[in-house]
Amino acid sequence: MADRIPREFIDQLLQRLDIVDVVNSRVPLRQAGKEYQACCPFHDEKTPSFTVSRDKQFFHCFGCGAHGTAVGFLMDYDRMSFPEAIEELARQAGMEMPSELGPSSGPEADLRPLYGIVQQAMDYYRAQLKAHPQRQRAIDYLKQRGLSGEISAEFGIGYAPPGWDNLLHALSGPGKASPQLLLQAGLIAEPEPGKAYDRLRERICFPIRDPRGRVIGFGGRLLPGETDSKAPKYLNTPETPLFHKGRNLYGLYEMRQALRRPERLLIVEGYMDVVALAQQGIRYAVATLGTATTVEHLQLLFRQTPRLVFCFDGDRAGREAGWKALQTSLPQLSEGREVRFLFLPEGEDPDSLVRKEGQAAFEQRIEQAQGLSDYLLEHLAQGIDLSDTDGQARYADRVRPHIEQLPEGTLRHLLARRLARLTGADQGQLDPRPRPGPRTRQRGPRPAHQRPSTPLRQAVRLLLEEPRLALLEQAPAHWSQARVEGMELLTGLVELIRRNPAIRPGPLLEHWRDSNYHPALRSLSASPLNIPESGYEAEYLGCLERLAKTAREQEFDALTRRSALQPLTSGEMERLKALSRMISR
Known part of the structure; x- marks a missing residue:
């Protein structure tokens, strides 16, 4: 779903939001100069090191290194997925999500009617638990299971009374929902045209909510003594555009x-x-x-x-x-x-x-x-005599494929070592990719903010701090022609800022979330610049000038190599001379 949320919608959403309001609704902030502070919600601390910047639309913790935008904050704090965070921020901003985001109902699906009818169904079932003439059977059952009225209300538990079409008649008809909507929501079944009936009958009803609290379906527990002996004890809503049992969890x-x-x-x-x-x-x-x-x-x-x-x-x-x-x-x-x-x-x-x-x-x-x-x-040892060499070999063969399913890391290494002790086998045979020891440990790429600074990396870091630098008219010519790693990112940042001159650092970073550059950008944005704000402009222009010099040197080298293979045109000779003068300065 993440790649189906239009980039333009996310950009507009973040321009409208204020990260201070988003964070403050969950973690009380106090103003400290231009920024806002609190004790970090992501690690224990007594002295506040968690800051939120309204100007930059970033949060950052100097203690644990947590850093990001309003989207990242919701993902980390509320444990939301990216689409859930966007939906929540859209709700706070009063913006409607694009209608093409329905999970399986076609590109133009609008799921609001489905959410609405399922919510009405929950309200109906809860009302029946309070008022239906036969409600006492359901109430007695819940009390017998030790549930209080408070916990039943918290979980929205209700009652589907006896009868084939109570819910159908209560929610559909003139001025109400259509039977087709109830069918699409999984609330009724229709084995034959014109023969629809309620799915849940004479059952305790448990609303199933998504992580945002919206009702998406129901589970029904058959009441003891129900007359249909063939009915299953538990019955779920079938798969619908809202409800997917392989992706949802009750409670x-x-x-x-x-x-x-x-x-x-x-x-x-x-x-x-x-x-x-x-x-x-x-x-x-x-x-x-x-x-x-x-x-x-x-x-x-x-x-x-x-x-x-x-x-x-x-x-x-x-x-x-x-x-x-x-x-x-x-x-x-x-x-x-x-x-x-x-x-x-x-x-x-x-x-x-x-x-x-x-x-x-x-x-x-x-x-x-x-x-x-x-x-x-223990499970794989069943039926095997581990005191016997043949048994040990069989055991190792059983366990090895499961070790290979584990990602690289400590657990995989320790499990292979433990199996080696149990069977006497060589650990390298049990795990062909054992964890490197101190002498053979492979060093992964360092985080972007720990790598040696380059003109391009410094220019990117400056734009993440102060996007308006991309609008400077005195930037040197041809800097973007330098063939250096990451040039596509720098030029992309500059183009994006020129299209959106008012963009702030937070939305600028969030724009690149789906790209391979996002981890490096996030790391860079959290690193200190170590130069005063008054020096940003000169530093940025200096970075571009060094890139422009690299471009001139690369062009000079290319023309020089060509001249050794074939005569240059008069225009190329003039360009070579001009480049030589510029490089020698």
Whole structure:
């Protein structure tokens, strides 16, 4: 979706916003001269080192190095994706998102009617829990499961009463929504034309919200004693333009409302598990929606916290689900991320167990959850005699492919070393790309602000600090003809500023987010210039003059080489002489 948001829309949005207002709505700021300060929200500190600049539209922490624009702040602070951050900023600015951003309904889809009808459905179900003549069965069930009215209200829990078309009649008809809209939202089913019926009937209804809090679908839990014995106990909204079970998590929005920066997340399997854990004070649980954990789930989870604990029933199905989650997790375990596994006693689920033993005992189980490495090695050792050489060889062959799924890093290195100890094999055979030792460590490219300064890099850094420099009329001629690395970036910055003379540093940086240059630009913008503001103009023009000199020297060398191979034209000879005079000055 990120590449479908028009660049022009993002530019206009950032020109309209003030980063001070965005940050201050989440982290109270106090003015200190031209800038604003607070204790950094990204690390613990007692003395404020976090600054926000209204002139530059940047935030920067001198303690931990956090740096960026309003978009980056929301992505880091609220753990939003890029599209979510843009949508939130657009809402704050009173701008409507471009209509072509519907996930799967065609280029001109407008999803607002769908969001609206699903919200109406939640309101309807909640009203039925309060007023329907048969509501007591649902209320008694929720009380039996230990839920208070407060927690039920927080999660928006409702009741779908008996009957085939209650919701259909309540939300559609003259002056209301069309049945087609309810069908598109997954609220009703229509197996044959003219034979539509409510999907959820005689069920407890759990609204499923997206990270922004918008209702996108429902989960329904069949009430005990429901007459249709063939009906599934749990029923989800089908895939719709709003709802994709492989990309959404139940309880994520409620978790984010309760905990700004959770230390860990507990991933469970059921709606009632999430709500029951929240009732007991465990507010960091979320649930997959009747499907195995996907890569998209993991990416969403790791945006919230680097520590995940998967919680499964201890039966065979739970063990199989845990193994699938491990296999999906392996490629996502970059440095700093951790995944653990908690398998509950046979016959228990989080809902029943937390009500039985309470918050403290259940959280003790979470603390003692099995690490991914232990679970991996234990699971693959089943049926193998590790005291036997042949068994050790079979074991190494089983484990090696899983080690190779891990990204380069400490976990991969330590797991290969541990397997080598268990089997007596050579670690290099178990991991063909072991972590380099101190003598062989490969040095990666240094961050842009740590590299030796060049005229081009310094010119870029100056533009990120003071874009108006690109408008100076006394810039030397032909500087852009120098063949040096990064010239495309510098010329692109200059052209962008000349098209938008009022652009500020924050929006200027954000314009390049989707390019390969963005990491270097972000690093440069966070580095100190170490020259007074009064010297910016002279420094910038000096950088361009050095680039222009490089261009002249390169042209002189090219003409000289050509003259050794063939006679130059009279015009080329004159140009060569002129270049010689300019270079010798």
